[in-house]
Amino acid sequence: MYDPVQLRTFLTVAQTLSFTQAAGRLGVRQSTVSQHVRRLEEATGRPLFARDTHSVELTEDGEALLGFARTILEAHERAAAFFAGTRLRGRLRFGASEDFVLTRLPEILGTFRQEHPEVDLELSVELSGTLHERLDAGRLDLVLAKRRGPDDERGRLVWRDRMVWNGAQGLRVDPERPVPLIVFPPPGITRARALEVLERDGRAWRIACTSGSLSGLVAAARAGLGVMAHTRGLIPPGLARVGGLPELGPVEFALLQGRRPTAASDALAAAVLSGGDRLSRQA
Numbered sequence: 001m002y003d004p005v006q007l008r009t010f011l012t013v014a015q016t017l018s019f020t021q022a023a024g025r026l027g028v029r030q031s032t033v034s035q036h037v038r039r040l041e042e043a044t045g046r047p048l049f050a051r052d053t054h055s056v057e058l059t060e061d062g063e064a065l066l067g068f069a070r071t072i073l074e075a076h077e078r079a080a081a082f083f084a085g086t087r088l089r090g091r092l093r094f095g096a097s098e099d100f101v102l103t104r105l106p107e108i109l110g111t112f113r114q115e116h117p118e119v120d121l122e123l124s125v126e127l128s129g130t131l132h133e134r135l136d137a138g139r140l141d142l143v144l145a146k147r148r149g150p151d152d153e154r155g156r157l158v159w160r161d162r163m164v165w166n167g168a169q170g171l172r173v174d175p176e177r178p179v180p181l182i183v184f185p186p187p188g189i190t191r192a193r194a195l196e197v198l199e200r201d202g203r204a205w206r207i208a209c210t211s212g213s214l215s216g217l218v219a220a221a222r223a224g225l226g227v228m229a230h231t232r233g234l235i236p237p238g239l240a241r242v243g244g245l246p247e248l249g250p251v252e253f254a255l256l257q258g259r260r261p262t263a264a265s266d267a268l269a270a271a272v273l274s275g276g277d278r279l280s281r282q283a
Contacts, residue, residue: 002043004076007069008274009036010048014066015159015276017056025156025273073274078115088116092264095124095131095143097253098184098214099234100279105144108275112268119264127212129187135256142265144272146189147252155254156269158276163193163248164232166239168224173244180208180226182217193248194229201246253279 012022013033023030041048048062058066096105113121126134128145135143144158173179179198183191198205208226211217218236221228227242231251235241255269272279 002040002069002072003036004073006036006040006043007073009033010040010062010065011069011073011274011276013037013049013056014058014062016157017160019051019056021157021160070275074111077270077274087118088264088267089118090262090264091120091122092262092268093122093124093139093141094265094268095126095134095140095145097128097131097145098125099128099146099231099253100144101125101214102236103234103279104275105279108271108279111275112271116264116267119267121268127184127187128189129192132256133187135258138258141258141260141262142268143256144253145256147254148189150250155256156273157252157254158273159253159279161231161233161251161253163190163229163251164235165227165242165245165248166230166235167221167227167242169238169240171224171227171240171242173227173242175244178204178206179245181205182209182211182220182226182228183207184217185210185212190229193251197246197248203246 009022009026009028009032012025013019016022016025019030019033019037023033026033037048044061044065046061047059048065050057050059094109109121109123113119124131124134124140129148131140131143131145132148134140143155147154167182181194183194185191195205209217209220211220214236217228218239220226222238227245228239229248230236230239232241255272257265257269
């Protein structure tokens with residue numbers, strides 16, 4: 001028997017790769033998170049995380065447990081919703097970053113729709129910067145997007161990763177020439193990070209291609225037009241990491257609710273948080 005509370009803690013650590021961040025999201029002490037993970041490791045008889053003073057990573061057994069943990073928790077949630085006898089209604093305006101178009105976000109939304117068929121879900125897929133603006137203007141109820149920077153602590157952390165440079169297989173950047181960039185238009189957060197990092201490093205650059213859609217950027221990158229900054233865990237098929245450029249640093253994805261949270265937005269937020277590890281995997 002695996003304790004659902006411990007499984008939820010495990011999934012939260014797997015998403016944030018941080019015992020401290022997991023404790024903050026769950027509203028418990030870090031020692032409680034460590035205790036839950038330790039008891040779960042005792043129950044499975046396997047180490048689930050490889051950790052030291054600087055990093056936390058899932059072991060192979062930890063990766064294997066992800067699917068089982070989700071299945072167990074989803075069953076608990078379905079049972080709780082059934083016996084609660086409450087049905088959510090209304091319209092929910094949800095905005096998701098372009099980064100998640102190719103991940104398993106549709107599965108999470110599909111499950112939510114099955115469990116709450118009377119909620120009309122209005123989905124907007126935009127740049128993270130645009131989503132922040134629309135949320136601030138009251139035009140969205142819930143947003144899943146990149147945080148604007150290291151000082152941005154709004155919302156609930158869903159997933160942390162690093163940004164990397166990538167491009168066509170075998171692409172090499174000539175250090176004597178301006179870096180050819182493939183970027184989103186403003187107010188793209190990834191675009192701003194790429195330009196800031198190159199400027200700070202003293203590297204010359206030029207905009208080789210601009211597209212408002214991720215599919216457009218990927219097509220340009222596959223054609224060898226240049227390099228694009230993207231989240232490490234979400235590198236699209238057909239592209240590979242490109243070396244010889246300055247580090248882009250970490251990136252965090254968070255859930256932000258509007259000024260007037262509703263039962264529907266709370267329910268979808270819970271669904272996204274519980275399935276957050278799926279967002280780092282290609283569909």
